[in-house]
Amino acid sequence: MDKKDVAKILEEIGLLLQIKGENPFKVRAYERGARAVEMLNEDLDTLVKEKRLNQIDGIGKALEQKIEELVTTGRLRYYEDLKKEFPETLFELLKIPGLGPKRVHILYNELGISTLGELEYACMENRLLNLPGFGKKVQENILKGLEYLKRYRDRFLLPDALMLGDSILDRIKEHPRVVQANLAGSLRRKRELIKDIDILVSSLQPEEVMDYFVKIPEVKDVVGKGETKSSVRLENGMAADLRVVQPEQYPYALHHFTGSKEHNTAMRHYAKGIGLKMNEYGLFEEHTQKIIPCRSEEEVFQALGMQYIVPELREDMGEIQSALEHRLPNVVQKEDIKGIFHVHSHYSDGISGIAELAAEAKALGYGYIGISDHSQSAFYAQGLKKDDILRQHQEIDRLNSALDGFRILKGIEVDILPDGSLDYPDDLLATFDFVIAAVHSRFSMNKDEMTRRIIDALDNPYVTVLAHPTGRLLLSRQEYPLNMEKILEKAAEKGVYMEINANPHRLDLDWRLCKIGKDLGVKFVIGTDAHDLDSLRFSVYGVWMAQKGWLEKGDILNCLDYHELEGMLRAARRQQN
Numbered sequence: 001m002d003k004k005d006v007a008k009i010l011e012e013i014g015l016l017l018q019i020k021g022e023n024p025f026k027v028r029a030y031e032r033g034a035r036a037v038e039m040l041n042e043d044l045d046t047l048v049k050e051k052r053l054n055q056i057d058g059i060g061k062a063l064e065q066k067i068e069e070l071v072t073t074g075r076l077r078y079y080e081d082l083k084k085e086f087p088e089t090l091f092e093l094l095k096i097p098g099l100g101p102k103r104v105h106i107l108y109n110e111l112g113i114s115t116l117g118e119l120e121y122a123c124m125e126n127r128l129l130n131l132p133g134f135g136k137k138v139q140e141n142i143l144k145g146l147e148y149l150k151r152y153r154d155r156f157l158l159p160d161a162l163m164l165g166d167s168i169l170d171r172i173k174e175h176p177r178v179v180q181a182n183l184a185g186s187l188r189r190k191r192e193l194i195k196d197i198d199i200l201v202s203s204l205q206p207e208e209v210m211d212y213f214v215k216i217p218e219v220k221d222v223v224g225k226g227e228t229k230s231s232v233r234l235e236n237g238m239a240a241d242l243r244v245v246q247p248e249q250y251p252y253a254l255h256h257f258t259g260s261k262e263h264n265t266a267m268r269h270y271a272k273g274i275g276l277k278m279n280e281y282g283l284f285e286e287h288t289q290k291i292i293p294c295r296s297e298e299e300v301f302q303a304l305g306m307q308y309i310v311p312e313l314r315e316d317m318g319e320i321q322s323a324l325e326h327r328l329p330n331v332v333q334k335e336d337i338k339g340i341f342h343v344h345s346h347y348s349d350g351i352s353g354i355a356e357l358a359a360e361a362k363a364l365g366y367g368y369i370g371i372s373d374h375s376q377s378a379f380y381a382q383g384l385k386k387d388d389i390l391r392q393h394q395e396i397d398r399l400n401s402a403l404d405g406f407r408i409l410k411g412i413e414v415d416i417l418p419d420g421s422l423d424y425p426d427d428l429l430a431t432f433d434f435v436i437a438a439v440h441s442r443f444s445m446n447k448d449e450m451t452r453r454i455i456d457a458l459d460n461p462y463v464t465v466l467a468h469p470t471g472r473l474l475l476s477r478q479e480y481p482l483n484m485e486k487i488l489e490k491a492a493e494k495g496v497y498m499e500i501n502a503n504p505h506r507l508d509l510d511w512r513l514c515k516i517g518k519d520l521g522v523k524f525v526i527g528t529d530a531h532d533l534d535s536l537r538f539s540v541y542g543v544w545m546a547q548k549g550w551l552e553k554g555d556i557l558n559c560l561d562y563h564e565l566e567g568m569l570r571a572a573r574r575q576q577n
Contacts, residue, residue, distance in 0.1 A: 003037050003044045006070050009079055010034035010063075016082045018101030019090070019108070032058040037067065038351050044071060087114040096145040097477045098138060106131055120146050141444075148478050154195060156238055157474060158541065159504045161187055161194035168218055168240065169199060175212050177205040179247045184257040188311045190544040192507045193474060196239035200257050206244035213242045249281055251294045256280035262316035270320060271304060312547040317515060331547040336559045337539050339368035342413065342436060342467065342499065342527030347392050348373035349381035350531045354392070354408065355399055360533045362406045368562045369536075371396065372411035372436050375423035384412070386428065393431065407562050409433040409569075413467060418442045420456025422463075429462035433569055436499070436527070438467035439480070447481035454482070458490045464572070465525050465557075466491060468501040468508040476505070484513055485520075492521040495572075497557050500549075502542030503529040514549025525557040 014030035036058030037044065047053050048071045053064040070076050086108075093104045093116065107113040110131060113122055119142065122128060128139040165187050173181050178201050182188070185198030203209045210230050214222045223231040223239070230242050245253045256264060256279065271278040275286050283292045283303055294300045298308045306323035310331065313319045322328045340361050344350035350357075354371055361369040373392070374383040384392065389412070396408045411434045415423040422429065422437060429435050437457050445453065457463060469487065470479035491498055498517055501508045506529065509517070514524065526542035528535055546556060553559045560568065 001070050001074050003040055006044065006067055007034040007038040009070060009076060010037065010067075013079055013082060015094075015101055016086070019086065019105045020082075021105050021109070029060065029063065033063040033067075039346055041353070048072065089115045092116050093119060095149060095476060096142055097148075098141050098145065103133060103138075106133060116146060116149065144478075152193060152475055154237070154239075155193040155475060156195075156236075157504045158187075158190065158192055158194060158507075158544075160236075161197060161238065164218065164234065164236065164238065165197045165199070165240075168197065168216065171216050172199060172201060172209070172213065172242070175209055177203050177208045179203055180250050182254060184243075184254065185259060188258050189260065189314055190312050190548060192511075192545070194238075196241060197234075198257055199240065199242045200250070200254055201242060201244045202247040202250040202253075203244050204247070209244050210242070245280075248293075251296050251300050252278075252282045253280045255297050255300055258311050258314060260315050263314040263319070266316050266320050267304075270324075274304075276304070310547065312544060313550070315548065317512075317550075329550045329552050332543055332551055332553050332556055332559065334540050334543050336553045336556070337366070337526060337543065338561045339366050339370070339558045339565065340528055340530070340536055340539060341370040341409075341411070341434070341465070341525050341558055342372050342501070343369055343530045343536070344373055344381075344413075345371055345392075347388060348378070348383060352533050354395060356533060357530070357536070358399060358403065358406065358408050360536055364536060367405070368407040368409055368565065370409040370411045370434060372413045372434075374440075375412055375414040377415040377417065377423045378413075378440055383415075383423075389428070389431070407566075411436060411464075413438050415440050416453060416457040418445070418453060420453045420459075422457060422460055426460070426462060429460075430573075432462075434464040435462045436465040436467045437463045439471055443471060443477075443480045445480070447483060450480050451483040451486055454487055455490050458487070458494050458496050461575075463494075463496055464569075465497045465499050465527070467499045467527065468506050468529070469498055470508050470510065470513075472508050472510075473505055474507065479508075479510075485516070488513070488517045488520050488522050491517070495523070497523050497525040499525055499527045500542045500545050501527050501529050502538040502540075502545070503535070504538065504541055507541060507545050509545075509549075511545045511548035514546060514551055518550060518555055523557060524551060524555055 010030050011034040014027050017027045017030065036056050048068050053059050053067055054061060066076055066078060090104065090108060093099055093107065111122055111127060113119050123139050123143050128134045129136055165183050169181060169183055172178055180202040182200055183198065184200045187194050187197055201209055206227060210225060214225055214230055214232060218234050219232045220235045221233040223233055228244055232240050234240055243257060268278045277284045277286045283294060283300060284290060292303050294303055301308045301323065307326050307328050309319050309323050309328065319328065343357055345354045345357060346352060358369055374381040376383045376385055393410055396410055400408055410432050412432050413436045416437050416439050417423060458466065470482060472479040498509050500514065524546065526539055526546060528538040530536045530538060
């Protein structure tokens with residue numbers, strides 16, 4: 001069991017103890033222990049074997065024994081017994097925004113609520129109004145949160161679905177009767193949330209392929225099995241559909257089953273207008289029913305007089321007319337990204353040192369990395385005080401002096417306070433190469449208040465980037481109320497970059513808003529929001545969202561190489577001064 005697994009279990013124990021109503025000092029001990037394990041620079045197994053865990057700040061004797069048990073046996077009896085004290089459904093309540101462990105404790109102990117259904121019924125009966133720490137507003141927010149969960153139930157984050165989809169696709173391609181195979185549907189279009197996995201295959205022996213598909217290890221239940229389509233439920237709960245067509249039908253079927261539904265409808269409407277019939281079986285002359293032979297998707301678009309429309313753009317957002325006029329964007333590619341922004345180190349809530357992060361970014365082929373730890377108001381994330389900033393800048397200067405062909409940029413993720421001011425004075429902000437401004441508190445402000453708060457922050461001349469602009473957490477928290485058009489207009493006016501936060505839980509700015517922002521003249525930056533080395537690879541998710549938002553290389557700050565970027569940042573600093 002590695003340090004991430006151990007830290008996660010310690011965090012869960014702290015959560016369970018809060019729900020149980022235990023002493024807050026005991027709860028914090030597990031939270032501190034989880035943090036200490038997560039930030040270890042030494043190998044956890046070695047520390048356990050050498051009995052040196054108690055030398056780590058935040059790990060006392062009781063925690064040492066539990067961590068040793070986890071590492072040596074892979075289990076923890078205390079944790080397992082603690083979980084048995086609560087119904088498993090109770091933890092579903094924590095998915096509701098605003099329902100932390102303390103409120104769940106009250107709901108469970110006062111009203112016996114342990115499921116989402118019981119919670120909704122209690123709200124409808126106004127049973128939460130007089131509970132301590134609740135009231136009318138909290139009850140209304142819980143109902144909104146329940147509605148949000150219902151809307152996105154059975155949805156999965158893009159990387160989780162893609163990993164599983166690619167694994168199944170690789171298995172299918174191994175079958176000797178498979179001629180061609182590809183992912184289709186929303187997964188091929190790189191939507192941020194995926195309901196099911198669609199796979200398209202061409203084969204002359206579809207029955208053999210179907211028999212093989214329903215027996216692969218990932219399948220839990222077979223929902224339906226036919227000659228051309230089979231549906232299964234996978235071990236993780238996702239649905240997956242396999243369709244098999246004849247090889248000559250494959251290009252038309254791949255377009256059709258990639259979708260979107262709205263794109264397909266618009267394509268069929270256009271085809272009909274020029275005397276053609278279009279469906280999953282082919283492209284036909286309407287009067288003679290003669291098929292127009294196409295060997296690839298590209299040839300299907302060519303036969304319609306269009307540029308090839310990449311799957312990411314097939315959302316009926318004007319792509320058909322643009323393809324007819326041969327003015328589709330040359331969308332940004334992964335290899336266009338030259339550096340990484342929005343990276344947290346162990347100075348705040350990251351788990352890696354700056355030297356480690358820089359080395360990993362360089363190994364990934366990037367030319368620079370922008371460190372941006374949290375500011376002082378983010379006490380929950382160990383936000384940086386002035387002395388911490390000075391110490392960090394000295395370390396970055398020292399590292400840069402020894403680096404060849406790679407640069408570390410000094411940045412900060414500074415909190416936007418409720419009144420729209422920033423968490424540091426301007427003279428301190430002036431010491432950074434770039435400043436990322438972000439909202440991390442008071443999400444309940446109304447639309448006008450939140451819009452004004454952010455617009456006021458964008459007026460600060462030191463703000464370079466607005467981070468995760470809508471505040472959404474996919475499958476967990478809705479965006480806060482905002483007038484995004486006003487914010488985008490302000491960003492364009494002030495030259496502030498809008499972040500496309502590439503963390504799969506955020507993917508914020510929404511790709512639909514990227515296209516609107518681009519039309520207004522906004523520029524963008526893809527930020528990883530990395531808190532460890534693995535997260536530095538998140539850039540690709542941001543690239544996909546940028547593609548869906550019609551963005552090109554010239555629209556994105558970190559498509560500049562370091563020398564171009566340095567010149568731009570230097571010019572911005574001169575303007576501020």
